[in-house]
Amino acid sequence: MVEKVNLKDKILISYGTGGKYTQEFINNYVLKHFKSKILSELLDSAVLNFEMDSKIAFTTDSYTVSPIFFPGGDIGKLSICGTINDLLCVGAIPKYISVSLIIEEGLEFEVIDKILSSIEEVANEENVEIVTGDTKVVEKGSCDKVFITTAGIGVVNKNICLHYNRISPGDVVIISGNIAEHGLAVLLSRGGFGFDCKIQSDCSSLKPMLEQLFNKEISSHIKFMRDPTRGGISAVLNEVVHKRKDVSIEIEEELVPLSGSVKNLCELLSFDPLNIANEGKVVIIVDKNFAEETVKVLRQHPLGKNARIIGEVTTENKGRVILKTTYGTKRIVDMPIAEELPRIC
Amino acid sequence: MVEKVNLKDKILISYGTGGKYTQEFINNYVLKHFKSKILSELLDSAVLNFEMDSKIAFTTDSYTVSPIFFPGGDIGKLSICGTINDLLCVGAIPKYISVSLIIEEGLEFEVIDKILSSIEEVANEENVEIVTGDTKVVEKGSCDKVFITTAGIGVVNKNICLHYNRISPGDVVIISGNIAEHGLAVLLSRGGFGFDCKIQSDCSSLKPMLEQLFNKEISSHIKFMRDPTRGGISAVLNEVVHKRKDVSIEIEEELVPLSGSVKNLCELLSFDPLNIANEGKVVIIVDKNFAEETVKVLRQHPLGKNARIIGEVTTENKGRVILKTTYGTKRIVDMPIAEELPRIC
Numbered sequence: 001m002v003e004k005v006n007l008k009d010k011i012l013i014s015y016g017t018g019g020k021y022t023q024e025f026i027n028n029y030v031l032k033h034f035k036s037k038i039l040s041e042l043l044d045s046a047v048l049n050f051e052m053d054s055k056i057a058f059t060t061d062s063y064t065v066s067p068i069f070f071p072g073g074d075i076g077k078l079s080i081c082g083t084i085n086d087l088l089c090v091g092a093i094p095k096y097i098s099v100s101l102i103i104e105e106g107l108e109f110e111v112i113d114k115i116l117s118s119i120e121e122v123a124n125e126e127n128v129e130i131v132t133g134d135t136k137v138v139e140k141g142s143c144d145k146v147f148i149t150t151a152g153i154g155v156v157n158k159n160i161c162l163h164y165n166r167i168s169p170g171d172v173v174i175i176s177g178n179i180a181e182h183g184l185a186v187l188l189s190r191g192g193f194g195f196d197c198k199i200q201s202d203c204s205s206l207k208p209m210l211e212q213l214f215n216k217e218i219s220s221h222i223k224f225m226r227d228p229t230r231g232g233i234s235a236v237l238n239e240v241v242h243k244r245k246d247v248s249i250e251i252e253e254e255l256v257p258l259s260g261s262v263k264n265l266c267e268l269l270s271f272d273p274l275n276i277a278n279e280g281k282v283v284i285i286v287d288k289n290f291a292e293e294t295v296k297v298l299r300q301h302p303l304g305k306n307a308r309i310i311g312e313v314t315t316e317n318k319g320r321v322i323l324k325t326t327y328g329t330k331r332i333v334d335m336p337i338a339e340e341l342p343r344i345c
Numbered sequence: 346m347v348e349k350v351n352l353k354d355k356i357l358i359s360y361g362t363g364g365k366y367t368q369e370f371i372n373n374y375v376l377k378h379f380k381s382k383i384l385s386e387l388l389d390s391a392v393l394n395f396e397m398d399s400k401i402a403f404t405t406d407s408y409t410v411s412p413i414f415f416p417g418g419d420i421g422k423l424s425i426c427g428t429i430n431d432l433l434c435v436g437a438i439p440k441y442i443s444v445s446l447i448i449e450e451g452l453e454f455e456v457i458d459k460i461l462s463s464i465e466e467v468a469n470e471e472n473v474e475i476v477t478g479d480t481k482v483v484e485k486g487s488c489d490k491v492f493i494t495t496a497g498i499g500v501v502n503k504n505i506c507l508h509y510n511r512i513s514p515g516d517v518v519i520i521s522g523n524i525a526e527h528g529l530a531v532l533l534s535r536g537g538f539g540f541d542c543k544i545q546s547d548c549s550s551l552k553p554m555l556e557q558l559f560n561k562e563i564s565s566h567i568k569f570m571r572d573p574t575r576g577g578i579s580a581v582l583n584e585v586v587h588k589r590k591d592v593s594i595e596i597e598e599e600l601v602p603l604s605g606s607v608k609n610l611c612e613l614l615s616f617d618p619l620n621i622a623n624e625g626k627v628v629i630i631v632d633k634n635f636a637e638e639t640v641k642v643l644r645q646h647p648l649g650k651n652a653r654i655i656g657e658v659t660t661e662n663k664g665r666v667i668l669k670t671t672y673g674t675k676r677i678v679d680m681p682i683a684e685e686l687p688r689i690c
Contacts, residue, residue, distance in 0.1 A: 019576050019620075019681035042584075045404035045435040047501055056401070059390035060443035060496050061479045064487075090390040098405035100494050102447075134406045134494075138688060142409075142489040149445050149479075151405050151496030156392060231364050239387075275364075336364035343483060 011107045015137050026135065029109065033120040034099075034130040046131035048096055050155065057092035059083055060151040066343045068115070068145050070189040072181075072201030075148055076118035078279060078345060083152040084126055084205045085227040089282065091162050091214070092154030094207065097123065100134040102147040115146065126207045128152070157214045164243040166223040171313040172291035173249060174284040176209065176298050177202070177306040178257045179233060183276035184265055186344045199261055204280035209301035218293050224285035227278065229345055231336050234274045236283050237321045238335040245319040251311030251333070252324045274323070275336040277344045285313065356452045360482050371480065374458065378465040379444075379475040391476035393441055395500065402437035404428055405496040411688040413460070413490050415534040417526075417546030420493055421463035423624060423690060428497040429471055429550045430572040434627065436507050436559070437499030439552065442468065445479040447492040460491065471552045473497070502559045509588040511568040516658040517636035518594060519629040521554065521643050522547070522651040523602045524578060528621035529610055531689045544606055549625035554646035563638050569630035572623065574690055576681050579619045581628050582666040583680040590664040596656030596678070597669045619668070620681040622689045630658065 014021040031040060038046045050056065061082050068075040080097060087094040099119060103112065123130055185201035206227065213219050228236045233256070237249050258273055266273045280303060286294050291309055298304030316322070321333040359366040376385060383391045395401065408424040418426075425442060432439040444464060448457065468475055530546035551572065558564050573581045578601070582594050603618055611618045625648060631639050636654055643649030661667070666678040 013687045014682070019580060020679075021682060022576070023680065045402040045431050045437060045497070045499070047435055047437075048401045048403055050395075050401060056393045056395060056498075057390040058393055058441060058443065058496075058498055059477055060405075060445045060494070062445040062447050062481045062494060064447055064481045064483050066487075086390050090392055092390060092392075096403055098403065098496055100405045100407040100496075102407050102409055102492055102494075132404055136407045136409045136492075136688075136690075138409050138411075138489065141486070142411075142688075143492070144483065144487040147447055147481075147488070147492065149405070149407060149447075149494035149496075151403075151443055151445075151494075152390070153401075153403055153498070154390070231367070235364060334365075335368065337359070337366060342358045343481075343487075345481075 009109050011103050011105060011109065011112065011137055013105050013137050013139060029113065030116060033116040036129045036131055038129065038131040046096065048131065054158065055156040057087050057090045057154040057156055059086040060149060061086065062147060062149040063345055064147050064343050065186060065345050066144060067189055070186045070201055071198065072185055073203035074115055074118050075146060076115035077122055078203050079148040079150045080119045080122045081203055081205045081279060082345065083150040084128060084207055087152050087154035088206050088210045089225045089227050090156065091160030092156045093211065094128045094152055094154040096131045096153045097128050098132045098151045099130055100149045102143055103135065103137045104143045104145050105137055105140045107145055122205055126205045159220045160214060160222060161220065162222065162224055164224065164240065167240065167244055167247060167285055167313055169247055169313050169315045170288050171223060171285050172288045172309050173251060173311040174286060174291065174295055175233065175257065175308060175310050176282045176304045178259050178262065179278055179281060180258065180262050180266065180273035180276035182279040183341050183344045184262060187341050197261055197265055199265065202278055202280035204303060206280065206282055206303065209298060209303045210282065212301060213297050216297055218290045221287040221290040222284055226283050228281055228283050229277050229279060232275045232277055233283060234333050234336050237333065241319050241321055248314050248317040248320045248322060249311060250314050250322045250324060253326050255308055255310045257306040257308050274333055279345065354454050356448050356450060356454065356457065356482055358450045358482050358484060374454065375461060378461040381474045381476055383474065383476040391441065393476065399503065400501040402432050402435045402499040402501055404431040405494060406431065407492060407494040408690060409492050409688050410531060410690050411489060412534055415531045415546055416543065417530055418548035419460055419463050420491060421460035422467055423548050424493040424495045425464045425467045426548055426550045426624060427690065428495040429473060429552055432497050432499035433551050433555045434570045434572050435501065436505030437501045438556065439473045439497055439499040441476045441498045442473050443477045443496045444475055445494045447481045447483060447488055449488045449490050450482055450485045452490055467550055471550045504565045505559060505567060506565065507567065507569055509569065509585065512585065512589055512592060512630055512658055514592055514658050514660045515633050516568060516630050517633045517654050518596060518656040519631060519636065519640055520578065520602065520653060520655050521627045521649045523604050523607065524623055524626060525603065525607050525611065525618035525621035527624040528686050528689045529607060532686050542606055542610055544610065547623055547625035549648060551625065551627055551648065554643060554648045555627065557646060558639065558642050561642055563635045566632040566635040567629055571628050573626055573628050574622050574624060577620045577622055578628060579678050579681050582678065586664050586666055592658050592660055593662040593665045593667060594656060595659050595667045595669060598671050600653055600655045602651040602653050619678060624690065
């Protein structure tokens with residue numbers, strides 16, 4: 001029998017070393033957030049049942065965002081939304097998530113509790129199950145507060161067939177809403193700019209919006225989906241033309257949805273909003289005959305209310321992404337060399 | 346087209362921000378180690394095919410071991426072996442692994458290359474595929490060199506049914522070899538002890554040994570398996586009696602396999618070897634009628650050459666783990682409160 005151990009209000013090294021304190025920490029602080037029968041078994045691995053004439057999607061990401069709390073979210077919300085979105089972007093419905101924490105000794109329990117509550121909230125809303133995890137604690141100064149690595153498993157929707165090879169000239173590029181909010185929200189929350197500008201991160205799960213899309217016949221005409229996180233829209237579209245050097249992508253600056261405050265801030269700081277991270281948007285490339293209907297479905301959900309066609313696949317500047325500016329000129333949108341903002345996710 | 350970027354010999358913050366440097370780092374440094382067609386697609390998620398009348402096992406662990414190189418292994422080898430072993434311990438054959446790196450800015454490429462080579466070597470030997478991953482870089486001082494989080498998916502062997510509920514009085518406890526080597530090897534490699542004692546970590550994949558066992562009929566009589574990492578044998582056996590408060594486990598000190606140097610060092614430092622982490626051992630609880638044969642199968646593989654029966658499930662001290670000492674006395678083996686050694690995995 002485990003005697004009750006008094007846990008201080010800060011994380012101690014011993015909470016990660018596998019003994020009684022670790023057990024108490026897991027039982028009293030972690031499991032209360034995640035009411036999974038599978039997780040509560042606390043086995044080395046979760047054992048899962050699938051209806052198995054389907055393909056499985058598998059993803060992972062580490063989150064090191066600084067600060068860990070920012071307008072519109074925190075590292076916990078980010079870590080689960082990011083993994084959910086990565087699964088959706090290969091056409092899969094997310095099912096099971098793992099959460100692995102690396103915590104700095106001395107971090108307040110309250111902080112961990114808030115972060116786990118954020119994960120819990122998204123998991124409940126999005127109907128995904130946290131089924132396995134791990135906790136490590138490192139000495140003060142050996143990590144910056146907390147890093148979270150999530151992995152996820154989803155079941156690929158049978159209607160959907162995403163592949164670079166399916167992209168053809170004439171296909172249309174859609175973005176599901178206003179861009180560049182996450183990166184700027186995190187940057188501003190670091191302070192030191194001497195001006196007052198409130199931008200909320202768009203951090204959210206794309207599941208309710210994309211599930212609606214996946215359930216429609218038109219989803220079979222989608223050829224590519226990607227959530228434009230680090231490196232922004234520029235990185236995503238450049239990845240397409242690097243894979244498919246026989247096409248180019250042309251987008252129109254005027255069509256790219258952007259809030260007024262994001263536009264102003266980017267002008268002030270000389271940032272290109274195309275390079276800035278989003279955490280609740282999706283870029284979709286779809287057959288032009290189904291583009292309007294795709295936008296319509298996206299707009300039915302609040303997350304997609306600003307969804308727009310922003311450009312198309314062409315053959316004019318093969319291997320390049322081209323931006324038609326508001327002045328009517330054209331410029332190359334290159335892969336960002338080093339994004340302006342480290343540790344935004 | 347991506348122009349060639351000159352990468353310095355140290356990791357820069359920009360290698361983790363999702364732009365051109367990140368792409369170059371992934372393409373030139375990471376992918377060369379992992380020749381997976383699935384990984385090379387560099388999608389947000391890996392899409393996997395399974396023969397799907399089986400159950401799936403899913404696990405994750407973060408590795409923060411310090412130092413990152415130690416006798417018998419390094420953080421790379423540890424991170425893949427640990428995840429492989431966690432899958433095996435629920436009766437699954439490991440198939441797909443994800444690798445997520447959090448790297449401290451300024452770390453030498455050579456170090457990352459060695460670590461990735463270690464992962465590559467184990468993946469090749471054990472026939473598991475690295476199918477997805479992530480890289481984050483944080484500023485100098487925000488993490489200690491490199492942390493690795495692996496997740497893994499395996500297919501559960503149909504012969505095997507592991508559950509606490511199946512454990513009965515009379516069942517036998519087996520350990521697959523000499524204990525406490527990993528924890529002590531890492532501790533010694535931190536230096537400062539003023540004596541010369543070489544202990545190698547037992548860090549290894551249990552797959553070849555356990556696969557042999559899974560292929561035998563006797564594996565259906567195995568009721569519990571666990572790799573005794575953090576918290577050692579004590580933690581694993583205590584977990585059993587916490588789940589099954591109606592039984593006790595009695596082990597014999599004399600039977601616990603221990604190398605001479607581990608025994609001496611533990612006496613010198615007043616460590617209980619039962620509390621110290623292993624990274625290439627498994628504790629098995631099996632029906633007594635199949636115990637001898639189980640040990641025989643384990644011993645057929647070099648990893649199991651010191652496999653032994655060390656005790657049995659009884660009802661004498663319900664909810665307790667009891668050690669019969671070499672002096673013939675009995676003492677309670679408690680869940681370690683806070684393991685002696687932080688950051689051993």
